[in-house]
Amino acid sequence: MTDSSPPSSLSSALSDVVARIAPSVVSVHSHRSRSTGFVWKSGLIITADEALADEGEVEIGLADGSRVAATIVGRDHTTDIALLRADIAVAPVKLATTVPPLGALSIVVATHRETPSAALGMVSASGKSWRSLRGGDIDARIELDVRLRESQQGGLALDASGDAFGMAVLGPRRVLVIPTATIERIAPQLETRGRIARGYLGLGLQPVRLDDGIGAMVMNVDKAGPSAAAGIRQGDVIVAVNDQKLSGVRALSRTLGPASVGAVVDVAVRRGGEPVSFKVTVGERPEA
Template sequence: MTAPTPLSSLSSALADVVARTAPSVVSVHSHRSRATGFVWKPGLIVTADEALADEGEVEIGLPDGSRVVATIAGRDHTTDIALLRTEAGVAPVKLAATVPPLGALSVVVATNRDTPSAALGMVSASGKSWRSLRGGDIDARIELDVRLRPGQEGGLALDATGEAFGMAVLGPRRVLVIPTATIERIAPQLEARGRIARGYLGLGLQPVRLEDGIGAMVMNVDKAGPSAAAGIRQGDVIVAVNDQKLSGVRALSRTLGPASVGAVVDVAVRRGGEPISFKVTVGERPEA
């Protein structure tokens, strides 16, 4: 019998890692879209929100080849996490709260054309928390040097020991991982409420350049919103919030995360060139 080589031992170890995880990984079919998901809790599947169609039925392809209907329990565009509910009796995967170090090997276990698939790569970036372009707080910056097909988006990223440290998604130019900490923070809220609360001022804003910086002109006001109740009007120019000069409309929107709901903020505006200050209680953004 031929003695195992280091390479054959590595190959066997990787195959075992994939085999242990694959039974908890499913394919996700929505309108003109295929993706991957994994069983987070019994009857609940996490998948990539970006890969999920905005309308139509959702079906889950199970490891045994059968399909079951699923409903959308909730979705959060900002963190790219969607939660599906189904009656399928597939065992959930155990997520690990580890963040792999730079240079570590990683295996993405996913599906491709309804069959299990795997891709081997390396952790090409491992760093601190960051904010997505859509304003979602991601608990760790993890990038993978691995090539994934669109149908593999939403697969599980595993380290060399087989621990699942997050969900692999397709970024603009790289494969990113939504880490376990983010999934465990967002998914329970989606299960309970179907959405993530976001702050709401009730204003339509347009950036304007001022002599001493940047402002945001109020183009329209939600009459039932918190800013209208505080007295802010169309035509006002916001110059600062909580004594911090405005750096842009997008930057202001990014401050309106889940923790902002219910907070009272000081909004400094110019009305007809005169400075005025308002106290606004941040509301919760309506679903529509």
């Protein structure tokens, strides 16, 4: 006689969910670092960028205990997404664009010590888009009340129906989810270009307080950058961009996302106390 009580039914359902997803989840090994990844497309694995070493070889650990060499296709530290390529015959995961509601159950399917692992928790925060400490735009704020080890970072966050809604990562004092919308926006760019384009003015700026607001003093100018070409000089104070008063240097940097590359912006400055304006074509930030 089978036990059809609610706890038993829930237990069986969650077990089935994990069993269905686990074959697409792999372990990631990079220079003394162990984390988790999942197959996004055939031969392409997504993992947490922060858990990936900056140098050395990368290997993918499979369910049968074998390891396969992997190469880094691209990585974006601002959204914590890294894309790897490996010659593996593992089925990709279908990501769902849903954002789970507050209080919903969530399962993180990952790896630990090179074997599949699972952790059950609750969605402790579910909200609007936000900006990471590294300046990346994350499409939804999802936090999980669940305990994860370092090696489980990069695992898949699932709802109780088994839909994968993002990648679980370790944030400051909490577990965060990089949602599907962010993954599907960033990963294709990494696949085709190996990096995410960021806007570039070619200026080193220092905030200054003015009588009528906040400005940004130009401390140095990249002689080969777009602002130099437009005529902006060291000592100029930027007071507005596209007729919008400056609210700070950080706020200006936030406007220089991928969509800004190639745009022409009106930059209002004060030079020796006199107003001057320039048209600057936003460039693409060179790789560090």
